[in-house]
Amino acid sequence: MEFKNDLGKPWRYQDGDFEVIRTSMWSPPGCHPVGCGLKIYVKDGGIDLAAEYGDILGNIDGQEVIITLDPSSWLVSVVFFKPETELVRIDLSVPDCIGSVGTALTMLADVQVNLISVFTKVMISYQNMYIEVVADITKSKYPFEQLESELKKYLSPLNGIYELKSIRKL
Numbered sequence: 001m002e003f004k005n006d007l008g009k010p011w012r013y014q015d016g017d018f019e020v021i022r023t024s025m026w027s028p029p030g031c032h033p034v035g036c037g038l039k040i041y042v043k044d045g046g047i048d049l050a051a052e053y054g055d056i057l058g059n060i061d062g063q064e065v066i067i068t069l070d071p072s073s074w075l076v077s078v079v080f081f082k083p084e085t086e087l088v089r090i091d092l093s094v095p096d097c098i099g100s101v102g103t104a105l106t107m108l109a110d111v112q113v114n115l116i117s118v119f120t121k122v123m124i125s126y127q128n129m130y131i132e133v134v135a136d137i138t139k140s141k142y143p144f145e146q147l148e149s150e151l152k153k154y155l156s157p158l159n160g161i162y163e164l165k166s167i168r169k170l
Contacts, residue, residue, distance in 0.1 A: 018043050066116060066134065079116060086137045087116070088144060090151070091165040096122050096129040104131060104162055107154040111141040134170065144169060 012021050018041040064081040081087070090108075094100040101120060108115060114136040121130045137143075142150050148167045155162040 015041075081136070084138055086144065087170040088135055088137055088147070088167060089170055090131075090133040090135060090167045092131040092133070092155075093123075093163040093165055094129050094131060095161045096124065096126050100129065100162075101131060103158070104155070105133070107151065108133070108135065111147075111150070113137055113140045113147075130165075 012019065014020070020041055064083075064085060064087065066079045066081070066087075092104050094104045101118070105115065105118070115133060116136060117132075117134040119132040121132075122128075123130055137147060140147065144167075148164070151164050151167065155164055
């Protein structure tokens with residue numbers, strides 16, 4: 001995909017395999033000659049950042065990078081990490097009720113795990129919710145090998161409705 005000057009193009013057009021949709025048809029003062037607004041590249045009916053960028057990118061000029069997209073609010077977050085960063089992904093199952101996300105993540109905060117991205121999805125309304133966390137454990141009180149057992153120990157007295165599904169290095 002190549003980014004080009006699209007002034008004068010329609011708000012929706014084809015560019016190779018991508019359908020390009022412009023979020024703004026006009027160009028306010030100071031934005032000439034390329035126009036303003038976000039251009040969305042759609043392929044096979046969906047916005048697929050992974051095809052162009054990937055969720056967690058490998059080494060880019062000596063740095064690890066994560067891109068987070070929130071298409072409903074048009075936000076893209078790009079985070080560059082220091083070389084010593086230790087990224088992990090933690091998947092949890094919790095009850096779908098007020099305070100459950102905070103309860104599940106409190107232990108991580110208490111042991112200095114730096115939460116980078118937290119994604120939640122209700123699986124069964126008022127019953128079960130999924131939490132996906134991307135975190136940096138560089139300054140954690142527990143090394144990766146011990147963090148899993150400590151998380152299970154922390155969650156176990158919570159009546160079995162809080163469950164660690166997986167933890168893995170990224």
